[in-house]
Amino acid sequence: LSAPAPRAVNVDLQTDAMLQVDISDALSERDKVKFTVHTKSTLPNFKQNEFSVVRQHEEFIWLHDSFVENEEYAGYIIPPAPPRPDFDASREKLQKLGEGEGSMTKEEFTKMKQELEAEYLAIFKKTVAMHEVFLCRVAAHPVLRKDLNFHVFLEYNQDLSVRGKNKKEKLEDFFKNVVKSADGVLVAGVKDVDDFFEHEKTFLLEYHNRVKDASAKSDRMIRSHKNAADDINRIASSLYTLGTQDSTDLCKYEQMLSLDFTRSCLHKIEARIAADEDLKLADLLKYYLRESQAAKDLLYRRSRALVDYENANKALDKARAKNRDVLQAETSQQLCCHKFEKISESAKQELIDFKTRRVAAFRKNLVELAELELKHAKGNLQLLQGCLGILKGNT
Amino acid sequence: MADADSDDGEDIFVSNSNPVSVSRGVSQPDRVTEEPSDLFSEEEEAASSTAAKANGVHSDDDNDLFADANVELSTDKSGSSARKEPSGPRHASSFTPSPAAMQPTSLEQLEEEEAKDSFDVDVAVTNPEKVGDGMNAYVAYKVSTRTSLPMFRSKVFSVRRRFSDFLGLYEKLSVKQSLHGCIIPPPPEKSVVGMTKVKVGMDDPSSVEFVERRRAALERYLQRVVSHPSLLQDPDVREFLEREDLPRAVNTQALSGAGFLKMINKASDAVNKMTIKMNESDTWFEDKFQEVENEEQQLRKLHVVVDSLVNHRKELCGNTAVFAKSLAMLGNSEDNTALSRALSQLAEVEDKMEQLHQEQAASDFFIFAELLGDYIRLLGAVRGCFDQRMRAWQRWQEAQSTLQKKREAEAKLLWANKPDKLQQAKEEITEWEARVTQYERDFDRIGMTVRKEVLRFEKEKAKDFKSQIIKYLEAMLQSQQRLIKFWEAFLPEAKAIA
Numbered sequence: 001l002s003a004p005a006p007r008a009v010n011v012d013l014q015t016d017a018m019l020q021v022d023i024s025d026a027l028s029e030r031d032k033v034k035f036t037v038h039t040k041s042t043l044p045n046f047k048q049n050e051f052s053v054v055r056q057h058e059e060f061i062w063l064h065d066s067f068v069e070n071e072e073y074a075g076y077i078i079p080p081a082p083p084r085p086d087f088d089a090s091r092e093k094l095q096k097l098g099e100g101e102g103s104m105t106k107e108e109f110t111k112m113k114q115e116l117e118a119e120y121l122a123i124f125k126k127t128v129a130m131h132e133v134f135l136c137r138v139a140a141h142p143v144l145r146k147d148l149n150f151h152v153f154l155e156y157n158q159d160l161s162v163r164g165k166n167k168k169e170k171l172e173d174f175f176k177n178v179v180k181s182a183d184g185v186l187v188a189g190v191k192d193v194d195d196f197f198e199h200e201k202t203f204l205l206e207y208h209n210r211v212k213d214a215s216a217k218s219d220r221m222i223r224s225h226k227n228a229a230d231d232i233n234r235i236a237s238s239l240y241t242l243g244t245q246d247s248t249d250l251c252k253y254e255q256m257l258s259l260d261f262t263r264s265c266l267h268k269i270e271a272r273i274a275a276d277e278d279l280k281l282a283d284l285l286k287y288y289l290r291e292s293q294a295a296k297d298l299l300y301r302r303s304r305a306l307v308d309y310e311n312a313n314k315a316l317d318k319a320r321a322k323n324r325d326v327l328q329a330e331t332s333q334q335l336c337c338h339k340f341e342k343i344s345e346s347a348k349q350e351l352i353d354f355k356t357r358r359v360a361a362f363r364k365n366l367v368e369l370a371e372l373e374l375k376h377a378k379g380n381l382q383l384l385q386g387c388l389g390i391l392k393g394n395t
Numbered sequence: 396m397a398d399a400d401s402d403d404g405e406d407i408f409v410s411n412s413n414p415v416s417v418s419r420g421v422s423q424p425d426r427v428t429e430e431p432s433d434l435f436s437e438e439e440e441a442a443s444s445t446a447a448k449a450n451g452v453h454s455d456d457d458n459d460l461f462a463d464a465n466v467e468l469s470t471d472k473s474g475s476s477a478r479k480e481p482s483g484p485r486h487a488s489s490f491t492p493s494p495a496a497m498q499p500t501s502l503e504q505l506e507e508e509e510a511k512d513s514f515d516v517d518v519a520v521t522n523p524e525k526v527g528d529g530m531n532a533y534v535a536y537k538v539s540t541r542t543s544l545p546m547f548r549s550k551v552f553s554v555r556r557r558f559s560d561f562l563g564l565y566e567k568l569s570v571k572q573s574l575h576g577c578i579i580p581p582p583p584e585k586s587v588v589g590m591t592k593v594k595v596g597m598d599d600p601s602s603v604e605f606v607e608r609r610r611a612a613l614e615r616y617l618q619r620v621v622s623h624p625s626l627l628q629d630p631d632v633r634e635f636l637e638r639e640d641l642p643r644a645v646n647t648q649a650l651s652g653a654g655f656l657k658m659i660n661k662a663s664d665a666v667n668k669m670t671i672k673m674n675e676s677d678t679w680f681e682d683k684f685q686e687v688e689n690e691e692q693q694l695r696k697l698h699v700v701v702d703s704l705v706n707h708r709k710e711l712c713g714n715t716a717v718f719a720k721s722l723a724m725l726g727n728s729e730d731n732t733a734l735s736r737a738l739s740q741l742a743e744v745e746d747k748m749e750q751l752h753q754e755q756a757a758s759d760f761f762i763f764a765e766l767l768g769d770y771i772r773l774l775g776a777v778r779g780c781f782d783q784r785m786r787a788w789q790r791w792q793e794a795q796s797t798l799q800k801k802r803e804a805e806a807k808l809l810w811a812n813k814p815d816k817l818q819q820a821k822e823e824i825t826e827w828e829a830r831v832t833q834y835e836r837d838f839d840r841i842g843m844t845v846r847k848e849v850l851r852f853e854k855e856k857a858k859d860f861k862s863q864i865i866k867y868l869e870a871m872l873q874s875q876q877r878l879i880k881f882w883e884a885f886l887p888e889a890k891a892i893a
Binding site for chain 2: 221
């Protein structure tokens with residue numbers, strides 16, 4: 001299953017060089033997805049101006065993690081990693097369909113197969129989009145776009161030999177996260193002198209939680225809607241079968257026609273509604289859930305640096321008082337100070353940018369959502385009117 | 396709690412609730428599109444409003460209660476005679492297509508006229524009111540009739556009936572020999588759980604829904620009864636509609652614990668166990684019976700899916716409401732003013748969507764689920780009349796075999812030369828010969844009735860399903876129109892984000 005090229009996002013903010021990244025193709029194999037990452041660039045360090053490589057999900061994760069672990073980038077919001085491609089549910093449904101093939105009519109089977117395939121395709125498109133957004137965000141970032149690992153990722157046309165984390169590493173990650181969140185709590189308690197950051201901390205904490213809540217609830221709502229839509233489709237198909245197997249041939253042809261119309265009408269309507277909401281609202285919320293987490297992580301790193309700085313100050317005072325290891329303490333303190341100031345400086349801009357980005361993204365998506373809902377509702381209206389016309393016409 | 400119900404002055408044909416239009420009535424020029432608001436919004440209001448409104452709802456609408464309840468009667472029964480004499484070969488010339496004219500008709504003409512004529516017999520079941528208290532309480536319904544047929548005492552009249560009265564009517568009709576072979580519409584099922592809740596109090600939404608559901612079902616039941624030409628002629632039906640005080644029905648035992656379908660199935664089993672099997676010269680009956688059984692199974696399966704739909708819709712309602720609240724919270728914590736406002740607006744839109752979903756759920760339920768339930772029971776009734784034919788055949792066969800035995804006995808007596816016993820034997824033979832002839836005639840008559848009934852049933856069923864699908868789609872149409880309004884109002888808010 002391969003997706004058509006999604007629309008490329010042109011990312012050219014710097015006047016010195018152009019860097020445009022997109023995922024031009026993707027291939028879904030049994031247990032992995034292969035993304036074709038296509039780059040167009042005038043940056044001098046690339047060998048060519050335009051080239052493509054094939055990457056898998058693990059390599060994206062590797063790139064993301066390399067940013068997170070890089071101390072130099074501590075002051076930036078690291079674009080959130082794309083979620084793992086998950087076709088399990090869809091595959092399971094397709095499998096169940098295959099098993100149940102004997103128990104339904106050929107009609108029903110074909111219909112359901114088409115739907116499930118469409119669903120699979122939709123998930124596929126989404127995962128491609130998520131991976132692409134990640135790359136584009138990196139390419140748009142004035143500092144990250146220059147990262148060496150990023151360039152290797154884009155250009156090196158062999159396998160990066162980055163395997164997924166094994167159990168041991170996953171366990172390590174788990175502990176790291178536990179430590180980090182415990183530390184985060186300690187660090188969060190530290191009151192910031194800077195009003196801006198203090199406000200941001202409070203804001204982000206609440207915002208993140210609410211986005212998380214809204215995202216989870218939108219998922220649930222959409223699932224219910226899909227369930228209802230599935231039921232409608234089954235009902236419409238059954239009615240069709242019932243209606244067309246009647247022995248009275250009085251108006252059989254017209255009956256068949258009108259019932260078929262009804263059925264496809266209902267099918268389109270219900271399926272569309274569920275898809276609209278999914279595309280726009282749920283994805284938006286999910287994305288900002290991850291983004292707000294990345295912003296929180298930035299604040300954490302800054303707070304961590306602040307605590308380190310304050311501790312280094314204390315240590316320096318102590319060292320001066322005892323007149324021991326003063327030079328060491330001074331160096332250490334200077335490092336901490338430098339680190340903290342660097343982070344603070346870029347963090348402020350990052351958070352302002354985050355706000356701007358967020359407002360713009362919400363605006364775009366909400367407008368598109370409203371327009372899409374209107375377009376489909378009007379389409380549905382026409383469908384229904386046509387269908388009713390046919391049904392009422394041949395009484 | 397119950398409003399005083401006065402028949403005089405008040406026009407009994409004002410609409411009390413829109414589900415009247417859900418009932419089986421053949422689709423009339425759309426009454427539904429007159430109202431801008433959703434077809435079922437009023438119904439939902441009624442369903443969730445207080446008891447005062449649910450009991451004896453006196454709406455201010457001047458929508459005609461009967462507008463959708465017009466019923467087309469088939470015209471192949473003699474209009475004036477109360478005899479249930481079968482019509483015999485269809486071209487007999489005693490048909491009365493309208494009360495006024497008597498015209499001999501051919502088969503085609505008959506079918507054409509069936510399509511055009513409609514007797515003015517409209518019935519409605521309205522104003523459920525709780526009577527009495529505690530466990531002896533019951534709900535009384537107003538049964539209103541509007542007719543131009545001369546056999547009724549007046550043109551417009553109404554009576555109060557309780558649920559067991561409706562059951563009693565069915566009981567009376569189902570045992571009539573003369574109606575054998577007819578598809579007698581089955582009444583709605585008894586429900587101990589539902590009724591107990593109502594006895595305790597009619598105020599909570601589930602009780603209100605139960606009463607409304609039952610009211611609509613009783614109405615459809617009556618409409619089917621009066622649209623059946625033979626049943627309309629029946630004095631019990633007339634009595635049910637007209638008589639002020641109806642004696643309490645006591646024979647509803649058969650329908651009590653078992654339910655209608657269980658009763659039919661029990662009877663079916665009895666027929667199947669009988670040892671003499673029929674040799675059908677005409678495969679029509681066998682084939683048709685098979686079709687009916689298949690269809691019943693399919694409808695059952697469909698019913699399961701519809702129930703699933705109703706549940707998923709209810710789930711969707713709940714989840715949408717919860718999501719709307721969550722969005723509102725998110726809007727609150729958003730520090731960009733315009734975005735914050737837009738999110739709150741979106742939350743409101745989602746809230747409105749929830750309402751739409753609820754109405755959709757009611758639509759799913761009242762239109763589809765009830766339709767399927769009705770037809771599953773109706774198909775049971777169809778099976779029942781096939782069984783009656785079988786029993787008639789068996790009775791005939793048994794009579795023939797008895798006659799044969801009597802003749803053999805006579806022959807023996809002749810041989811033994813016992814003149815006094817011979818006389819008795821001859822008398823018995825005559826008697827049984829008459830019976831055999833009678834039973835054969837009965838069998839043929841029932842066979843023809845069944846055929847006619849089934850054809851009529853199929854036509855009505857196609858019409859019914861079609862009209863319900865139309866209603867469903869119309870409700871959906873209104874939904875979409877409202878959806879459009881919501882989103883059109885929201886769009887400028889979204890665009891205003893900066």
